[in-house]
Amino acid sequence: MSDSCAGGCPYGLVNDPFPGQCGRYIDFNGNGVCDLSQVGAATNTPSSSSDQTSSPDTSSDSLNENVVDHGNSNGSDNITGVPDSGSGGSDGVSVGMDGPNYHVLPISILLLAAYLGTYFLFKKGILNPKTHKRVWNLLVTVGYVGVGITGVLLTTMVNLGIKAYSQGITFWHTEMAILMVIGTLIHLHIYRKPFKRMFKVLFKWKSAPANK
Amino acid sequence: MVYAFLLPSLPVLGGYLYTYTLYKRGLIRKTLHVNFWNFLIGVSFLISGGGGFLLLIAMELGIVLPLSPEMFYWHVELGISMILITLFHFHCYWKSALEMVFLKSRRDRT
Numbered sequence: 001m002s003d004s005c006a007g008g009c010p011y012g013l014v015n016d017p018f019p020g021q022c023g024r025y026i027d028f029n030g031n032g033v034c035d036l037s038q039v040g041a042a043t044n045t046p047s048s049s050s051d052q053t054s055s056p057d058t059s060s061d062s063l064n065e066n067v068v069d070h071g072n073s074n075g076s077d078n079i080t081g082v083p084d085s086g087s088g089g090s091d092g093v094s095v096g097m098d099g100p101n102y103h104v105l106p107i108s109i110l111l112l113a114a115y116l117g118t119y120f121l122f123k124k125g126i127l128n129p130k131t132h133k134r135v136w137n138l139l140v141t142v143g144y145v146g147v148g149i150t151g152v153l154l155t156t157m158v159n160l161g162i163k164a165y166s167q168g169i170t171f172w173h174t175e176m177a178i179l180m181v182i183g184t185l186i187h188l189h190i191y192r193k194p195f196k197r198m199f200k201v202l203f204k205w206k207s208a209p210a211n212k
Numbered sequence: 213m214v215y216a217f218l219l220p221s222l223p224v225l226g227g228y229l230y231t232y233t234l235y236k237r238g239l240i241r242k243t244l245h246v247n248f249w250n251f252l253i254g255v256s257f258l259i260s261g262g263g264g265f266l267l268l269i270a271m272e273l274g275i276v277l278p279l280s281p282e283m284f285y286w287h288v289e290l291g292i293s294m295i296l297i298t299l300f301h302f303h304c305y306w307k308s309a310l311e312m313v314f315l316k317s318r319r320d321r322t
Binding site for chain 2: 009010011012013014021022101102104134137138141144147148151152155158159174177178180181184194195197198201202
């Protein structure tokens with residue numbers, strides 16, 4: 001699977017039919033199959049593309065079947081639906097084969113440095129423990145709310161086959177997700193004692209004698 | 213590809229109502245109810261958030277993992293569940309959440 005679409009679909013999808021499994025769906029040749037996921041020998045109809053969906057991974061069969069089924073059912077719609085979105089060019093956002101660049105490292109490093117900073121201030125007694133917790137709880141909430149709203153929007157848009165603004169929403173979904181993931185790790189560090197207690201309560205784990 | 217909304221959200225909603233009812237009727241302790249849902253938010257975060265983060269890093273490095281399509285599918289489906297579980301997390305810690313947003317503590321308000 002990875003060989004057939006190396007440098008194409010970032011998620012490794014093969015011949016992904018309209019409306020596409022993700023917000024990156026583009027179809028400039030109007031054949032109803034995402035250009036990024038298309039295997040070298042292009043197919044004209046989604047039904048024929050399903051024959052080429054065979055992959056070396058047996059584990060992925062169920063998913064591919066899902067994709068193929070929906071592709072067949074939407075096959076007739078593709079002919080009319082795709083040229084519109086294709087000519088629209090995904091609302092004018094430039095979509096390269098690599099997609100937009102996300103700021104994984106800068107945001108992660110910035111957040112971790114900021115946490116170390118506030119943690120140092122809190123340990124030195126300069127920052128109120130409540131304020132320290134409040135700031136990081138607010139940030140992680142912003143991350144979850146942002147990811148949740150953009151995620152629901154994207155999923156609804158994929159289900160309805162709407163392409164407008166999908167690139168921009170995907171971008172903000174990803175940026176917010178970085179905040180959410182790093183924020184959650186920080187949240188777990190702040191609430192590490194209740195986190196450990198959770199395992200005790202649920203699985204009756206006992207703490208080591210040294211932790212008394 | 214059409215993603216299911218109800219399939220990943222209805223069992224979560226039903227499960228929460230079930231454990232909440234058990235807690236309200238005094239059949240289970242509140243700590244058990246809260247910790248059970250804390251555990252579930254952790255699991256959904258690991259699969260949905262962790263999977264998404266892994267996909268993102270792989271994408272940034274230009275790598276397509278053999279399980280990427282499956283991971284992407286479950287990232288979306290469990291993400292829908294995680295939205296609901298996050299709302300339940302806020303419900304469990306409602307008073308703390310209010311304090312966080314409005315700054316005033318319960319002691320200050322009385």
